Amino acid sequence: MGDGRAVLVEAVKVKALEFREVSKTFKSGALGRRVTAIKDISFQLEEGEDLAVIGPSPSGKTTLLKLIAGIYRPDKGEILIFGKSIVNNLSWARKNTYYISQQMQLNKKLTVKEEITYFQELFKNPISRECVEMLELVGLSERDYDRRIETLSETQMTILKVVLGLIKKPKIMLMDNVLGEIDQKIIEGFTKVLNSIEGLTMIIVDKNIDLLNRVCEKAMILIDGKLMDIGKVKDILSDYPYKYDVEVSWKHDVDENKIASLGYPYQKIGGMVRYYLRNESELKEAMEKIIGEMDKIMQVQVSGIDLEDIYYWRIYPKQLNEKNK
Secondary structure, eight states: OHHHHHHHHHHHOOOSEEEEEEEEEEEETTTTEEEEEEEEEEEEEOTTOOEEEEOOSSSSHHHHHHHHHTSSOOSEEEEEETTEETTTTHHHHHHTEEEEETTOOOOTTSBHHHHHHHHHHHHTOOOOHHHHHHHHHTTOOGGGTTSBGGGSOHHHHHHHHHHHHHHTOOSEEEEESOSTTSOGGGHHHHHHHHHTSTTOEEEEEOSOHHHHHHHOSEEEEEETTEEEEEEEHHHHHHHSSOSEEEEEEESSOOOHHHHHTTOSOEEEETTEEEEEESSHHHHHHHHHHHHTTGGGEEEEEEEEOOHHHHHHHHHSHHHHHHHTO
16 A cells, blocks of 8 residues: 555656746837747756756747746746746745846845845745855855955855855756856865755756756757757767767867868867767777877867757757768
């Protein structure tokens, strides 16, 4: 009987977040022409799943987060948080989500302690062990709480913003391009603490692909407001036809024919060329060719495929496919 009850509980377990054919438009220009920011998007997230939202600007990423936060109302479709409609339960939805953006301002004349105390009183929650650990990662132990916020580094202020949001104990945390300022030296420790918080579902928009790779188990790709792909990162990567990329920074502008002469699919992004290889054999062969051109090259970097490659692959498919013919 115990097993039967467990199956029943599993069957009725609601999703942390569900979009059902959601669309959102805005008026643009003096004529009031409507522009579509989000078009017919449907997806689901389980509790505790962390989602990276990637895509060019603009593609609807911020609009998506603001719809979840209850800042915007959908023109069409339905958004559910733990089975409750955001539109019909707006106060409840706002209580259980927290949205952080680059525009969020801290009161820089206050001390760290004063800002934390204000949020503790506002949300009627104490600061958690995980929040204390995050602050310690950036050199803010309890004895430093008397420092004015205006004296903090960008990384310290970013971590403080995240901590203030976590004091609310939201079910869903929405982070809109706030983590890019984090110092690379603390990313590993920060993501470890972030991932240890039980029951928290995070949806993150950020240009810091390394951080997204570490934090998020799922990824969504938006282009022109349309959902192009969503799934577990490992599944998306396994569907990708390449296993390695080699980034080559040339000393001077190089003729396109010279770049193509290596014989591998590539994308040119500014002054950098990224070559794509299918296996270790191709990687070894490509590196031998590149070594022969080292007098013309400033830097070479080899890595396995990650979300950044998927991002460029989906956004600029023709650029890659044309070279792959």
